[in-house]
Every structure is written in C-alpha cells, then in structure tokens.
Amino acid sequence: MTILFYDLVGHDAQRPFSPHCWKTKMALAHKGLDATKVPTRFLEVPKVEGGVSKTVPVIRDGDRVVVDSFAIALYLDEAYPERPTLFSGEGGKAMARFIERWSQLTIHPYIATVALTDLNAMQDETNAVYFRENREQRYGKRLEEVVAGRDAGLAGFRASLEPLRSMFSYQPFIGGEAPLFADYIVFGALQWARVASPYRLLDESDSVSQWFERCLDLYDGIGRQVAAAA
Amino acid sequence: MTILFYDLVGHDAQRPFSPHCWKTKMALAHKGLDATKVPTRFLEVPKVEGGVSKTVPVIRDGDRVVVDSFAIALYLDEAYPERPTLFSGEGGKAMARFIERWSQLTIHPYIATVALTDLNAMQDETNAVYFRENREQRYGKRLEEVVAGRDAGLAGFRASLEPLRSMFSYQPFIGGEAPLFADYIVFGALQWARVASPYRLLDESDSVSQWFERCLDLYDGIGRQVAAAA
Structure with a gap:
C-alpha cells in the first residue's frame, strides 16, 4: 500500500x-x-x-x-529508519528547524510578493476567487499592488541569501556533502517561484542558483518534471 | 596535560x-x-x-x-568522542555551518557597530592604537562615526533575529532540548556585546534574551564569571 x-x-x-x-x-x-x-x-x-x-x-x-x-x-x-535519513542525527533535526524558520521568514515573504498574481492565474475560476480574496485580505491591498514592489525588493532578497551563499563555500548542500531535509526546505521555496513565475530571482552565476540546479537534478530530476513557468 | x-x-x-x-x-x-x-x-x-x-x-x-x-x-x-557531542551527528555538523554563516553575516556586523568604541577602550595603549587604525581602515570612517549609527540600526537588528525567536517556540536551544555548538556560535556573538558594551541589545521579554540567559547559566555559569559591561 x-x-x-x-x-x-x-x-x-x-x-x-x-x-x-x-x-x-x-x-x-x-x-x-x-x-x-x-x-x-x-x-x-x-x-x-x-x-x-x-x-x-x-x-x-x-x-x-x-x-x-x-x-x-x-x-x-x-x-522508515532503514532508508536514507532526512536529518542525519538529532543535531540535524534541531537545526533543520532553524533553517525552516529562516526560510519561512526570509525567503517566503519575498517570493510571495513576486508570484502572487502568477499564482492567482494558476487557479481555476472558483479557487482564483478564493485565492484573491484571501490574499488581498492578508496583505491589505490588491495582488497587483503587492507584486508591483518586486523589482524594488529584488536586491534585498538576493542579499538576504548571503548566509546560504557563504555556506556554499564550505559544502555543496545545506546537509553537507549530500542533501538532507534542510535542503528541501529551501528548495521548496525556490521551486514554488520557479513553477509559478517567470520572474528571475537569481543570476545563473549565483552559488544559490547552482545549488538549486543540483537539487533539481536529484532523484531522476523530479523537480524538473514540472517545467519552469514561461 | x-x-x-x-x-x-x-x-x-x-x-x-x-x-x-x-x-x-x-x-x-x-x-x-x-x-x-x-x-x-x-x-x-x-x-x-x-x-x-x-x-x-x-x-x-x-x-x-x-x-x-x-x-x-x-x-x-x-x-574526544566519549565526551558529550558538540554536533550530535553529521546533519548537525553541516547545519551548524549555516548557523555560523548566518550569525557572522547577520549578528556580527551590527554588534561591531554597537561595541567598537567600547572595544577600543578595553585595549591597552599599544593595542588601542592598533585596533583603532585597523578598524577605521576597515570601515572607512572613525569608530565614533560607526557607533553613532547604532540606535538607527537597533530595530533592524532585533528584526533580523526573528528566525531564532520563531525557532524558540519549538525548542529551548538551537541544538534542540539541550545546547550544541550551534548555540555557542550565537551565544559568542551576544556575549561579545555583553562583555564589551552596556548598550542594551535586547528586551528582557525577548525569547532570544531568555535563551541567552539560559546559556549564561550553563557549566556553573562560566559565561557570567565575566560581569556585564556597565
């Protein structure tokens, strides 16, 4: 089953x-x-x-x-303890929580800003009505007004990834030599952006972008099975 | 030995x-x-x-x-593998590196801003000359000018700790139920401020402040053996 x-x-x-x-x-x-x-x-x-x-x-x-x-x-x-671990020890479990909170509070708010209208356009008619109402109430303005701030926020967003970028000078994954759940936490945020919006978050030369590409390659490229938004 | x-x-x-x-x-x-x-x-x-x-x-x-x-x-x-671990597994080692980079890039620059003149005053005469020259070259301005920005930066600094604060709603230490090296990474930064400068970084009601107090209590209070700057 x-x-x-x-x-x-x-x-x-x-x-x-x-x-x-x-x-x-x-x-x-x-x-x-x-x-x-x-x-x-x-x-x-x-x-x-x-x-x-x-x-x-x-x-x-x-x-x-x-x-x-x-x-x-x-x-x-x-x-499923006999299968590859997602945390690699108790320390990894605890610190993955910090990475989750960091990702949620640092990366998510900006990506939402970038992708709100694109996300709205991905919904069917009934769900689009729900999504717009729900999010416009949350932000206190129209989706289009939120998204209008994305260019102004881009440099700040890229700067906020500096801890990650700096870490990649030590190791190829957040999990070290190989990915762990902590990688998927941050991957999920960037994949959300990739699937929803053609807006360019990162330069190709950015080590964060290169790590994201490595994550897209994992497990026969399941991340790439959904094409980037065009 | x-x-x-x-x-x-x-x-x-x-x-x-x-x-x-x-x-x-x-x-x-x-x-x-x-x-x-x-x-x-x-x-x-x-x-x-x-x-x-x-x-x-x-x-x-x-x-x-x-x-x-x-x-x-x-x-x-x-x-010393038979003594209490500082990382609790390979995942903990890898993610502690992220926390180090985050602390270095998020917490350290602001604390330096707060404490530069106090740090200078802590040095003996010869070392104070070195410290001032070295840091004024690094910042491209006088120490006093750097420190003058600390009030303006305080709210932003406190906001930058939000991932940590949010994490403390899940667990008492960065290492989980008990401290690990990741805790000492961030502790070191705040202890640097505590020993050098009377400037008030955090409200007592802040969960980051409460965690810092827990860290000061560790190991017979070795952190408290040096009194806070007054």
Missing part, C-alpha cells in the same frame, strides 16, 4: 506549486518511498482526511495521517 | 571578549575539558604558536595545534 500524498494544485493538476508540498515530495523521493498523489485545490484542503488540517501537505500512510511538511519528514525518518 | 587555549583579552586579562574565543570556551566546557588560558592581546596574535594564524582562538592539545573556532569544535568532537 503506497502513501497517499495530498498535493496542492491549480487548474493544471500536473503543475503542483506549493513550497511545503515540494518539501514533502523531495522527502518522499529521498526516502525512496512511493506515493499516490491526490491533487488538491485550495478549496478542497479543508475536506482532506475529514478536515484534519487547514493546510497541505497531508499524508496518509496506512492508518497514520500526518500533517505539516516538517512533521511528515520527522515521521518518515521514524517510520 | 591540559589544552592550551589562546584567548583574546584587552588590558584586563579577566575580561576576555572575543566572540570566537567564547565559542571555544563554551565548547571546551561542554566537553568537560580543562584548558589553560593564554591571555593574548591583538598584537600578540601573529606570534601565537609560531605564527600559525592571524586570528584566535587557537588551541594546542599535545602535539596538535588547531586554528578557528569551528575547526576546534570539530577537532574536539573527533578527539
């Missing part, structure tokens, strides 16, 4: 875009676990597994339902 | 202030290793162990000389 994986999609079920679902997709691939994807639109999320969560990813593995990408990664490492 | 630990001091050898040396001091305490401190002024650093490094900390453990706080922590974990 394979794992059920509720994955956020828009009108095209072949273009999953959620950063948090991408973290889970990479984590499942890292563990070598098969999963059956259940394409899920925003408005279907509250019905997933009887309303267990307001957000996806959610997985069902046999009798066990797990909510939240970090909790899912911890669960997978516990449930 | 105890470990020799070259520790940066000013005119008062009892008030070591270097953030990187504090990382090493906490790492030695964490491992339960005795060390003989060699108080070292800025101008003595190039002579340490025959000129092995431009910076301290440097340690000598028997025949082995190790330079750089991160390398020292890695060495101590390798050389």
Whole structure:
C-alpha cells in the first residue's frame, strides 16, 4: 500500500506549486518511498482526511495521517529508519528547524510578493476567487499592488541569501556533502517561484542558483518534471 | 596535560571578549575539558604558536595545534568522542555551518557597530592604537562615526533575529532540548556585546534574551564569571 500524498494544485493538476508540498515530495523521493498523489485545490484542503488540517501537505500512510511538511519528514525518518535519513542525527533535526524558520521568514515573504498574481492565474475560476480574496485580505491591498514592489525588493532578497551563499563555500548542500531535509526546505521555496513565475530571482552565476540546479537534478530530476513557468 | 587555549583579552586579562574565543570556551566546557588560558592581546596574535594564524582562538592539545573556532569544535568532537557531542551527528555538523554563516553575516556586523568604541577602550595603549587604525581602515570612517549609527540600526537588528525567536517556540536551544555548538556560535556573538558594551541589545521579554540567559547559566555559569559591561 503506497502513501497517499495530498498535493496542492491549480487548474493544471500536473503543475503542483506549493513550497511545503515540494518539501514533502523531495522527502518522499529521498526516502525512496512511493506515493499516490491526490491533487488538491485550495478549496478542497479543508475536506482532506475529514478536515484534519487547514493546510497541505497531508499524508496518509496506512492508518497514520500526518500533517505539516516538517512533521511528515520527522515521521518518515521514524517510520522508515532503514532508508536514507532526512536529518542525519538529532543535531540535524534541531537545526533543520532553524533553517525552516529562516526560510519561512526570509525567503517566503519575498517570493510571495513576486508570484502572487502568477499564482492567482494558476487557479481555476472558483479557487482564483478564493485565492484573491484571501490574499488581498492578508496583505491589505490588491495582488497587483503587492507584486508591483518586486523589482524594488529584488536586491534585498538576493542579499538576504548571503548566509546560504557563504555556506556554499564550505559544502555543496545545506546537509553537507549530500542533501538532507534542510535542503528541501529551501528548495521548496525556490521551486514554488520557479513553477509559478517567470520572474528571475537569481543570476545563473549565483552559488544559490547552482545549488538549486543540483537539487533539481536529484532523484531522476523530479523537480524538473514540472517545467519552469514561461 | 591540559589544552592550551589562546584567548583574546584587552588590558584586563579577566575580561576576555572575543566572540570566537567564547565559542571555544563554551565548547571546551561542554566537553568537560580543562584548558589553560593564554591571555593574548591583538598584537600578540601573529606570534601565537609560531605564527600559525592571524586570528584566535587557537588551541594546542599535545602535539596538535588547531586554528578557528569551528575547526576546534570539530577537532574536539573527533578527539574526544566519549565526551558529550558538540554536533550530535553529521546533519548537525553541516547545519551548524549555516548557523555560523548566518550569525557572522547577520549578528556580527551590527554588534561591531554597537561595541567598537567600547572595544577600543578595553585595549591597552599599544593595542588601542592598533585596533583603532585597523578598524577605521576597515570601515572607512572613525569608530565614533560607526557607533553613532547604532540606535538607527537597533530595530533592524532585533528584526533580523526573528528566525531564532520563531525557532524558540519549538525548542529551548538551537541544538534542540539541550545546547550544541550551534548555540555557542550565537551565544559568542551576544556575549561579545555583553562583555564589551552596556548598550542594551535586547528586551528582557525577548525569547532570544531568555535563551541567552539560559546559556549564561550553563557549566556553573562560566559565561557570567565575566560581569556585564556597565
């Protein structure tokens, strides 16, 4: 019995875009676990597994339902200890949490700014209405006004990645010589941008961009199976 | 034979202030290793162990000389595997590097801004001349001009700690339930500020401040053995 994986999609079920679902997709691939994807639109999320969560990813593995990408990664490492570890020790678990908070607070807000109108355009009609209302309430302005600030924010965003860039002078992955869940945390954010928006976040010469390309190559290139937005 | 630990001091050898040396001091305490401190002024650093490094900390453990706080922590974990680990696994080693780069690029520049004139005042006469010349060349302005910007930068500095603050809603230490070297990396930066300058970086109600107090309590309060600057 394979794992059920509720994955956020828009009108095209072949273009999953959620950063948090991408973290889970990479984590499942890292563990070598098969999963059956259940394409899920925003408005279907509250019905997933009887309303267990307001957000996806959610997985069902046999009798066990797990909510939240970090909790899912911890669960997978516990449930499948014989497969490659996602954290490589207790220290890795603890520090991956810092990296998650850093990514969420440093990278996510800017990418949302970049991609909001593109994300809106990816939704079907009903979900687009929901998405616009929900996000315009959150930001207190129209999506178009939020996105209008993206050029002004680009240099600051690139500068905010400096700790990552500096780290890549020591090691090829956040996890060290090989990727761990911490890599997928940051990958998920950049893949969200790649799938949703043609806006150019990074220069090709940027070591962050080069690391992202290495992540796209992982597991037979599952990250590339969804083409970049054009 | 105890470990020799070259520790940066000013005119008062009892008030070591270097953030990187504090990382090493906490790492030695964490491992339960005795060390003989060699108080070292800025101008003595190039002579340490025959000129092995431009910076301290440097340690000598028997025949082995190790330079750089991160390398020292890695060495101590390798050389004394039967004592409490500083990294708790390979993932912890890799991600501690990210935390080091984040601390160095996010926390250090602002604390330097806060403390430059105080640090200058801590040096003896000859070293104060060196310190002022060296740092004024680095900043391209007088120390007093750099420090004049500290009030304007305070809110931004506090905001930059948000990933740490957010992480503390999950766990009491960067290392998880107990401290690891990653904690000492950030502790070293804040202890540098505490020892050098009375300037108030954090509100007491801040979870970062509360974590810092927990770190000051560790190992019979070795962090508190040097009083806060007044």
